[in-house]
Amino acid sequence: MSTPSRSRSAILSGAKIVVAQVGSYESNMIEIAAKAQVSRATVYNHFADKEEMMLSLVESEILRLAELAKAAPAPSEALFQLATEISNDQALAMMRKTDPQDIAKFVTASDHPLWKLANESTEQIFGIKNSGLILHWLLAQIGAPLSAAEARHQADQIASALL
């Protein structure tokens, strides 16, 4: 049997795959349960509803990206890896087509706890002085992704300018 936290992360992985296929609005708990290979009851044990699940997915993505950036050997590499992850993300790519309002919500500053988490993670990794600019740079790519070459070039430029 899988542990609770393992099934939780399986559900979130399943949710991300489903969002990449149909977007967030069209996705549903039944499909996500099937993709995660857990029962619907298990899904509802972890998440009260789809909204709670989607917020948890965003949270786990922020934490995943923060870990990735922390493990990078150099700031320019951290920036490049973050840019690559965001610009190539299939779930975000689908949502740009199907859920533009959700995308707009992601990139708009608010006092939502997830916004604070993103902000604090950026501060921790790149320092308070530079975090505003770097967070804006990354968020810009949620709406308008960069090619690998652009991401490399801009990551190097920002790192040499600020870090």
Add this chain to the structure above:
Amino acid sequence: MSLLRTHIGSTLRAQRVAQGRTLRDVAKSARVSLGYLSEVERGQKEASSELLNSICTALELQLSTVITEVALELTASAAPQLTVVEDAA
């Protein structure tokens, strides 16, 4: 420290002027009001990345490219100050 939005605004304004385009023209294709665009350019309004993205699209630019330019500008303007501080110390 100067605000990020001031730098983004002035970069957008410089780009618009370099393209020989009017506030009215860019505001229309970005689907924002003329007054709003003007405030963003002067750094008086904190625009969301979504609106900044549509202004950039209207200018045929990428927002992340604009922000990278701002980063380069910030260092260019900060460097002389650093020298002064070191001299004084």
